[in-house]
Amino acid sequence: MDNNFLRQEITRLKAEKNAVILAHYYQNEEIQEIADFIGDSLELSKKAQNTNADVIVFAGVHFMAETAKILNPNKKVLLPDWDAGCSLADGCDPKYFKLFKKQYPNHIVVTYINCSAEIKAMSDLVCTSANAKKIIGSIPETQKIIFAPDENLGNYLKKETKRDLVLWKGSCVVHEAFSLDKLIEIYNKNPKAKIAAHPESESHILKVAHYIGSTSGIINFIKTDPAAVFIVATEAGILHELSKAVPDKTLIPAPSTEDNSCACSECAFMKMNTLEKLYLCLKNESPEMKISEELRIEALKPIERMLELS
Ligand code: 13P
């Protein structure tokens, strides 16, 4: 289908159904352009919490649409592709997590928002990359903590907060694929460049970064830092917003270990959403996120605690 037709129809259907389109920075640029709001996971959760729309189309991955539904039981939450998962969420099976938790009695559970509703329901607090340090910092020093499912973010938090977290061994397939050797090679050719990295990256990448933060944090850093060249170690979709925000700065995507055609890192899950699927889900009101009320109530508690602390 022609993109102009798709854009016209999406705009018409949005008005007709009082729908809002929320999109993550890792979405394809056509989706970012038509979205009502783009943001990092924390900002998108807050938007989902405060919207007056009857229908929320979540252009992101499954756990994001699920979080929006947990916050909005009376709204229709749609996602363009039901199979848009996440290696972090998919790598933390509730059955095994329950057993893991049992090994550490007297620990409270902090989970990264990139997990399923079942895992959230087993958690005391949820966090995102934007507020993780603050959330850990809000917990009394003597309290023992399990952190799941991202081991790289967990190791970063251990270092930053000086807390001894028990970590689940999960990782993001995109952020664990950055090549340190190739990154150093680029940096040596651009010695005045600043390296900005997402904390889902491995510790050897974070060690050389000048800035570490969420996708919105990275955008703000690059907007305000006086350097002219930046090496960006996160999913390549962020470059769309960045190239609009800082057209005069040079942005170099951090290279992945894989020799792929774009030589940068793309999240195959995020990229499953297309403009056509966005149009079809709005038109057919499907796939629709549904969640049992019992599970929703349990998963809501740690999300609400996070939003109160943020
Ligand atoms: P943030 O946008 O919250 O930094 O999250 C990054 C991410 O990997 C989302 O899946």
Ligand code: SF4
């Ligand atoms: Fe999950 Fe990584 Fe993709 Fe984000 S970039 S959705 S953490 S696989």
